[in-house]
Each structure stands twice: as C-alpha cells, then as structure tokens.
Amino acid sequence: MAKVISFINYKGGVGKTTTTFHVGCGLAMFEPKKKVLLIDADPQTNLTFLCADFAQWEKQVADVGSLETVYSAYLKSERKSLHDLVWHRPMTRPELANIDLVPSTIELLDIDLRLQSRTKAATTIQEVAQIHLDQRSILLRAIEEVSSDYDYILIDCPPNLYLATQNALYASDGYLVTLMPDHFSTVGVNFLDRKIKQLLRERNLSEQIVNPASDGMRELPYFLCFVKVNVTAGRMQLVAKEQMATVRSSALFSKKVFESRTDDYKDIREATTEQLPVYLNSPGSQNDSLYREMTKEFRSKFPLS
Amino acid sequence: MKRNPTSGLIAQLNRIRLDLDTFSNPESRSTLLKNLDALIARLSALRDQLADAPLERRLSDIGMPLGQVIEFLKLAKDDYAVAALISDALHSREAKPQRPPINIPANLTNVQIRELLAQDLSKSEIKAIAVQRGISAGKRRDDEVRRDILRALERQEGYERLADARA
Numbered sequence: 001m002a003k004v005i006s007f008i009n010y011k012g013g014v015g016k017t018t019t020t021f022h023v024g025c026g027l028a029m030f031e032p033k034k035k036v037l038l039i040d041a042d043p044q045t046n047l048t049f050l051c052a053d054f055a056q057w058e059k060q061v062a063d064v065g066s067l068e069t070v071y072s073a074y075l076k077s078e079r080k081s082l083h084d085l086v087w088h089r090p091m092t093r094p095e096l097a098n099i100d101l102v103p104s105t106i107e108l109l110d111i112d113l114r115l116q117s118r119t120k121a122a123t124t125i126q127e128v129a130q131i132h133l134d135q136r137s138i139l140l141r142a143i144e145e146v147s148s149d150y151d152y153i154l155i156d157c158p159p160n161l162y163l164a165t166q167n168a169l170y171a172s173d174g175y176l177v178t179l180m181p182d183h184f185s186t187v188g189v190n191f192l193d194r195k196i197k198q199l200l201r202e203r204n205l206s207e208q209i210v211n212p213a214s215d216g217m218r219e220l221p222y223f224l225c226f227v228k229v230n231v232t233a234g235r236m237q238l239v240a241k242e243q244m245a246t247v248r249s250s251a252l253f254s255k256k257v258f259e260s261r262t263d264d265y266k267d268i269r270e271a272t273t274e275q276l277p278v279y280l281n282s283p284g285s286q287n288d289s290l291y292r293e294m295t296k297e298f299r300s301k302f303p304l305s
Numbered sequence: 306m307k308r309n310p311t312s313g314l315i316a317q318l319n320r321i322r323l324d325l326d327t328f329s330n331p332e333s334r335s336t337l338l339k340n341l342d343a344l345i346a347r348l349s350a351l352r353d354q355l356a357d358a359p360l361e362r363r364l365s366d367i368g369m370p371l372g373q374v375i376e377f378l379k380l381a382k383d384d385y386a387v388a389a390l391i392s393d394a395l396h397s398r399e400a401k402p403q404r405p406p407i408n409i410p411a412n413l414t415n416v417q418i419r420e421l422l423a424q425d426l427s428k429s430e431i432k433a434i435a436v437q438r439g440i441s442a443g444k445r446r447d448d449e450v451r452r453d454i455l456r457a458l459e460r461q462e463g464y465e466r467l468a469d470a471r472a
Contacts, residue, residue, distance in 0.1 A: 190468035238441050245439025246461045249412070252468055 002037070002150040004143060005302055006168040006175040008196070011188045012159035015178045015227035017046045018268060019294070020156040022287075023176075025277040026295025027152050028098035034151035034304075037086065040104035041067060041139075041168050042158040043111075048103040050275055051090040060087050061105055068107040070142045071164075075118055082142040095280060100150075112162040129209035132202065133170075135163060140171035151304055161195055169196065170203060174221040174302050180228050181243035189224065193252060196222075223301050225258035225294060231265065231286075258301070260293040409433040415458045422451055 007020045020038065027034045040047040048057055060066075065085050073080035087101045115135055122128040143153060155168040169175065177192060179185040200220060207214045226244055230237040248257050262268070263286055271281035278288045407421070407430050418434055426434075431450050432442040438457045442450045 186464055187467060190464045193468045238439075241439040241441070242457060243439070245437065246457060246464070249438060250461055250465055251414075252465055254412075 002147045002153045004153045006155040006172040022291040037150045037153045039102040039155045043108035045104045047156040066105045129206035132206045136170045139167035181240040226261035228264040262290045
C-alpha cells in the first residue's frame with residue numbers, strides 16, 4: 001500500500017506545489033527509485049501544469065477526466081474509479097517515467113459548496129457522524145483503489161482547509177506543512193496546527209460514534225519544512241534565520257521541522273517555466289542539492305512500511 | 306553596511322572615562338583628583354551630547370575636549386605621580402577575582418534562557434544564547450542583544466498561544 005502524504009498550508013504562495021513536485025520527482029528519480037502518484041487537489045491547477053502543457057491537459061481532461069470527476073460522481077451518487085482517471089507518465093523525460101498524475105481543473109473551485117449543498121438532513125447523532133465521514137472520505141475511497149500501484153501518493157492541497165483539503169487529510173498517512181521563514185507564516189503555522197488537530201479530533205469522534213469499537217485516538221504524523229528561504233549574496237537573511245530558530249526551538253514544533261530547506265534562488269523559477277524539476281533543468285544549482293536533501297529527509301521522516 | 310561613526314567614538318570615550326575613574330580613588334592626591342573629576346565631567350557631558358545632538362554639531366564640538374584629553378595624557382605619561390597611580394590601579398584590577406565562565410548548554414528552553422539572562426553574563430555567553438535563537442549579536446551592545454533575545458522569547462510564546470486550542 002502506498003504512503004499517502006498531503007502538502008498542506010492554508011496560506012498561498014508558500015511553496016506547496018513546487019515542493020510536492022520536487023519531492024515527487026526526487027522520489028521517482030533517485031535511488032531507491034519509487035513509483036509516485038501526484039494528485040493535484042488545487043483548482044489553480046499549478047501542479048498539473050508543471051507536469052504537462054495546456055494542450056495535453058485539455059485532451060486528458062476531455063477524454064479521461066480529472067480529480068473533479070471523482071467528486072462529481074459522488075455528488076451524482078455514482079462511483080468513478082481513480083484507476084480510470086490516472087494520467088500515466090504525463091512527463092516525457094525518461095527520468096520521470098515513475099510519475100503518474102491525477103490532474104486538476106478549475107471546476108474544483110466550488111467543490112466545497114457543491115458538497116456542502118448536498119448534505120442530507122440527519123435526525124440522529126450517528127447519522128450526523130456518518131455524513132461527516134462520508135463527505136470527507138471521498139478521496140480516501142478513490143485512493144484506496146490505486147494505492148497498491150504506488151509507493152508514494154503525494155497530494156498538493158489548495159490554500160484553504162475546506163472540504164477538498166479535509167478529504168486530502170482524511171486520505172493521508174501524514175502531512176507536510178511548507179512554510180516560509182517570516183512573521184505571517186509563523187503566525188499561520190500555529191493557527192494551522194490548531195485547526196488541523198481540531199479537524200482530526202472531529203474525525204476521530206465521528207469514527208467512534210459510527211463505530212464504537214474503533215480506536216478513536218488516531219493521530220497523523222506531520223512535519224514542517226522551510227522553503228523559499230531569503231538568501232542574499234549566499235547568506236541567509238537575519239529575519240529568516242531568527243524566524244527559523246523561533247519555530248525550531250518552540251515547544252510545539254521542536255521535533256517537527258525538517259533539517260533541510262530550500263532557497264528562493266531563481267533556479268526554481270527557471271525550472272518551473274521549463275516544466276522540469278531543478279534536478280533536470282539546472283543540475284548542480286543551489287536548489288538542486290537542497291531539494292535532493294529534502295527528498296532524502298522526506299524518505300526518512302515518512303518511511304514506507 | 307555603514308558603521309555609525311559615533312558609536313566607536315563613544316566607546317573610546319567611555320574607556321577613557323573608565324581609566325580616569327580609577328584615579329578617583331580616595332587615596333589619590335586631592336589636586337589630581339579635582340582635575341580629573343573636572344575632566345570626567347567634561348567628557349561625560351560630551352558623551353551625552355554625542356548621544357543627542359545632530360551629527361554635524363557633534364563633530365564640531367568634539368575637537369576641543371578631545372584636545373584637552375590628549376594634552377592631559379601627554380603630560381600624564383611622564384608624570385611620576387600618575388605613573389604610580391596607574392601602576393596601583395592596574396595591580397588592583399588584576400587582583401579582582403574573575404568568575405568562572407558559565408557553560409551555555411545547547412537547546413535552551415525559554416525558562417532557562419530567562420534564568421541565564423538574569424545573571425551577569427559575558428559578551429560571549431550572551432552571544433552563545435543569541436545564536437541558539439538565530440539572533441545576530443554582531444557588534445551590538447550586550448543590553449541590545451539581551452533585549453532582542455527576550456523579545457524573541459515573547460514573540461515565540463505568543464505564536465504558541467495561537468496554536469493552543471483552548472485559547
């Protein structure tokens with residue numbers, strides 16, 4: 001069974017997509033090479049466009065579908081197998097042959113509203129708990145169908161904590177929070193931690209109500225990683241240094257922060273434009289080695305069982 | 306980065322004042338003391354001015370008192386009485402017992418840092434604490450670094466309260 005990891009932060013622009021892409025490519029490219037499925041759960045479709053160009057994506061969505069197809073099927077009380085939606089080898093470079101993709105579309109933008117509007121009336125607490133779990137387990141059920149085909153399944157979440165993200169969380173064996181070393185991100189990561197723990201408590205409670213024999217204390221392993229660290233003339237800026245130390249030394253996150261991090265060098269932006277990971281677009285560059293380190297640490301923090 | 310030209314000057318003047326303070330030992334000769342006290346007062350006033358006045362005025366006002374200091378030191382260098390005093394003062398400084406250095410362990414908690422900062426720490430000890438919290442000590446004064454460390458602790462505790470579900 002694959003290890004499913006969500007890349008989460010309700011803040012935008014904090015490197016979720018870039019990190020999902022690079023860790024995914026790193027897992028697939030470097031020994032021991034792993035079979036990776038990338039799931040783009042963000043309607044901004046950025047992960048999808050890192051893996052494929054516009055014309056290919058249009059054809060794929062028209063002919064096969066996207067992640068939104070899974071949710072639409074649920075809304076119509078149908079089932080659509082993720083097997084049928086996986087885009088095999090969307091990237092042509094042979095080094096990236098181990099990567100598959102479930103693409104996104106802009107239609108995912110209002111999926112939360114559509115799911116919410118379909119909420120049935122409930123008369124008992126058991127029904128409320130069941131509906132709560134059903135609405136948040138759509139992606140889990142879809143992933144279970146393809147889980148045995150992969151080593152890692154990485155989900156790039158949208159910058160919010162609505163139902164689509166909660167679906168990703170419920171389907172995950174762990175999650176990674178990407179953050180930048182600045183004041184607002186540090187404020188955000190503390191709020192995020194509180195909110196995610198609350199969501200998981202709600203899940204555990206619902207599971208216990210629906211199935212009193214279940215172990216209601218399930219927690220998800222999670223880690224934080226710093227990305228886009230401000231570096232000027234080869235030296236990390238003082239604010240970044242201080243913010244990183246603040247998070248690393250805090251009681252809450254002291255054992256949760258990746259040692260590795262990535263910088264805001266232009267090599268990442270150049271690679272993104274070329275729709276390639278830095279490993280292939282600018283080998284030997286700063287973020288090439290930094291993302292290799294991060295991939296290595298990802299393997300050790302989220303080991304395959 | 307440009308250095309503040311007055312900070313070095315103030316430090317030098319402070320050092321001179323400290324040296325001159327040693328002469329205000331009660332056992333020193335009264336005449337010399339009077340002169341020194343006056344000099345100290347002038348230098349202290351100058352230091353205060355340096356801290357407040359605009360740069361141009363500070364620079365124009367520095368010349369004369371500095372000239373006086375230099376003249377005094379030239380005379381003092383060959384003065385037998387002053388030499389004796391300096392010698393005594395140096396001996397008394399050497400005799401002052403030095404406290405053993407405080408070991409700064411890694412991964413200090415906020416409580417431990419606060420306890421340490423309540424003590425009279427050396428520059429290197431304060432710096433060792435600052436480094437743990439990603440704070441650059443640079444050439445800043447100890448009290449500034451100490452203040453930044455405490456500020457970082459408060460901010461961190463504030464962040465943690467945001468994560469507290471009971472809040």
